[in-house]
Amino acid sequence: MKRSYYKGTCYRYFYKGKSHKNIVLIHGLGLNQDVWTWQIPFFKDYNVLVYDLLGHGDSKNPEKKITLDTFSNQLNELILKLSINNIILIGFSLGSMISRKYSINYPQNVEALILLNSPRRVTTSEKDEILSRSLMLKKEGPDSSVKAAIERWFSPEFQNSNKPIIDLVTFWINRNDKDTYSKIYTLLYYGSLELEEKKDNKPALIVTCDQDFANGPTVARRISKELTNSRVSILKNLRHMALVENYLLVNKRIIGFLETLKEK
Numbered sequence: 001m002k003r004s005y006y007k008g009t010c011y012r013y014f015y016k017g018k019s020h021k022n023i024v025l026i027h028g029l030g031l032n033q034d035v036w037t038w039q040i041p042f043f044k045d046y047n048v049l050v051y052d053l054l055g056h057g058d059s060k061n062p063e064k065k066i067t068l069d070t071f072s073n074q075l076n077e078l079i080l081k082l083s084i085n086n087i088i089l090i091g092f093s094l095g096s097m098i099s100r101k102y103s104i105n106y107p108q109n110v111e112a113l114i115l116l117n118s119p120r121r122v123t124t125s126e127k128d129e130i131l132s133r134s135l136m137l138k139k140e141g142p143d144s145s146v147k148a149a150i151e152r153w154f155s156p157e158f159q160n161s162n163k164p165i166i167d168l169v170t171f172w173i174n175r176n177d178k179d180t181y182s183k184i185y186t187l188l189y190y191g192s193l194e195l196e197e198k199k200d201n202k203p204a205l206i207v208t209c210d211q212d213f214a215n216g217p218t219v220a221r222r223i224s225k226e227l228t229n230s231r232v233s234i235l236k237n238l239r240h241m242a243l244v245e246n247y248l249l250v251n252k253r254i255i256g257f258l259e260t261l262k263e264k
Helices: 033-038 068-082 094-105 124-140 143-153 156-161 163-174 178-185 187-195 217-226 247-262
Strands: 004-006 009-014 022-026 047-051 087-092 110-116 204-209 230-235
Touching: 004 068, 009 033, 009 068, 022 068, 022 094, 033 047, 033 163, 047 068, 068 094, 068 187, 087 094, 087 247, 094 110, 094 187, 110 247, 124 143, 124 178, 124 187, 143 163, 156 163, 178 187, 204 217, 204 247, 217 230, 230 247
Parallel strands: 022 047, 022 087, 087 110, 110 204, 204 230
Antiparallel strands: 004 009, 009 047
């Protein structure tokens, strides 16, 4: 599908009709809308909106101070442009944080949340780690962190047997402007503070992996306490990018949750 642009945001909207529910897919830090390539074909019965976050892919760089509200407002402009309501938000990593923030800011627009590998970094040591990595990105650019990111995101077996995908993800990361990327990176900590203790009772599925060491089961269960109508699903033997490495399993969890929404 041809990409469209609105107020500096690059997006695609797969429209099936008014009778179909709307899904919005929000990608993670350093990535772009193409990370959902392995999900979009599974949503045959839904209208699907995918887009590049500001500072990512083919969207413009943010012009002001960057907070979760920056990205929440970006999404709302698209929602208004396309006259979409009653949406189901599916966010990955930073995208899951943005999903929560949007649901808090615009609760009337959101039916349910699906959060994949959501960060929650609120300790002093986590702050120090994130700010240190942000400074490195600002000085040396995305390439300085990409090897470590690949190690955290994919199992060794997948890295060894799927070089084209690893090269593609590496390319996506290295496309990012180092100044903008370093600023957005700090949201892994400051965005976590924005969301801490924020309650939401919408139906929610929280998916993570037992080998996603920074965003794993313990983190998912903490987030679940704030989303009072949520369930947690833990995927075995996977790291951060399960939505690519084992997309069939991730999609199965998502579709199963979507089916429960139809029953209500």
